[in-house]
Amino acid sequence: QVQLVESGGGLVQAGGSLRLSCAASGRSFSRYYTMGWFRQAPGKEREFVAAISWSGGGTDYADSVLGRCTISTDNAKNMVYLQMNSLKPEDTAIYYCAANSGRVTRSPSAFAYWGMGTQVTVSS
Numbered sequence: 001q002v003q004l005v006e007s008g009g010g011l012v013q014a015g016g017s018l019r020l021s022c023a024a025s026g027r028s029f030s031r032y033y034t035m036g037w038f039r040q041a042p043g044k045e046r047e048f049v050a051a052i053s054w055s056g057g058g059t060d061y062a063d064s065v066l067g068r069c070t071i072s073t074d075n076a077k078n079m080v081y082l083q084m085n086s087l088k089p090e091d092t093a094i095y096y097c098a099a100n101s102g103r104v105t106r107s108p109s110a111f112a113y114w115g116m117g118t119q120v121t122v123s124s
Helices: none
Strands: 003-007 011-012 018-025 033-038 047-053 060-061 069-074 077-085 091-101 119-124
Touching: 003 091, 018 033, 018 091, 018 119, 033 069, 033 077, 047 069, 047 077, 060 069
Parallel strands: 011 119
Antiparallel strands: 003 018, 018 077, 033 047, 033 091, 047 060, 069 077, 091 119
8 A cells, every 4th residue: 555645735825835745655655656746626627737757757747837836756755745836826726646656647547546635725
């Protein structure tokens, strides 16, 4: 099993920044995994935000966050981060950390492990 715990969400004004963190652990966890961030706003489907290959470092970003967000890992701490800048009200959502044993992908169905999520609220 793999355990993922997110933190760092909160209330921020438009134009502000937040850094989300995801702590990864568990006997099945491997640094060959791909880590992803997804978000889900009320009444909407879960959508891809960003992903990173832990071993190779390759990244992918949704067009809606490209240039505003950076995904990164800290191998020593088994942590995954999502730095979000220039936040907009439409970024308001629950943000989830996820892990899969395959390649970098935007498909939520490819991710077998999920955290409980952290709320991000951006006020206008």
